[in-house]
Amino acid sequence: SQTIHQWPATLVQPVGSPLSLECTVEGTSNPNLYWYRQAAGRGLQLLFYSVGIGQISSEVPQNLSASRPQDRQFILSSKKLLLSDSGFYLCAWTGKGRQGSGAFFGQGTRLTVV
Amino acid sequence: AQRVTQPEKLLSVFKGAPVELKCNYSYSGSPELFWYVQYSRQRLQLLLRHISRESIKGFTADLNKGETSFHLKKPFAQEEDSAMYYCALFSGGYNKLIFGAGTRLAVHP
Secondary structure, eight states, X not given: OOEEEEEOSEEEXXXXXXEEEEEEEESOSSOEEEEEEEETTTEEEEEEEEEETTEEEEXXXXXXXXXXXXXXXXXXXXXXXXXXXXXXXXXXXXXXXXXSSOOEXXXXXXXXXX | OOEEEOOOSEEEEETTSOEEEOOXXXXXXXXXXXXXXXXXTSOOEEEEXXXXXXXXXXXXXXXXXXXTBOOEEESSOOGGXXXXXXXXXXXXXXXXXXXXXXXXXXEEO
């Protein structure tokens, strides 16, 4: 069966420090991968998505970047965190084509920048 | 541009009352639309999709292309329906999945 792992679950980082959040998918190949930020009142904001290795589409210009070094690995990074980067980050995957099964989500990472 | 709009942040009803969570979308192509639900302390999960025209947990949603809407309905709300509901649009041409702002449904006894 397919599973998605996202870690860490919580993270407290000082302003100016780097960030690396990792997401891996098991049990499927060539998935679409997504990073979202979930905020109260703003719903799920799409940050980045990827349709294949090395292919990244950025939706919101900001202090973050994403990479997909392997088929089932998606990484969210920052070189220097800002206070405004605090939030709840979700990774998700879908199959290609018609979305019979919809998207599957990780458990999320609560990031607090102090 | 692709957009999903959920105009209500909070919908509060009593048990047994009908529920309608509104969703409107903007998309130039042929969209795939979904409703996702997040119960307290659980992962976001798929509730239903327009292509299957199914009823899940008593909820239904009909795609109205003329009104570009995909409202979620249930004739009799239950307390266990209390959750956060998100409407989502998948654009197959771009493999892009976008969500609305979400509506919190609170069902009171």
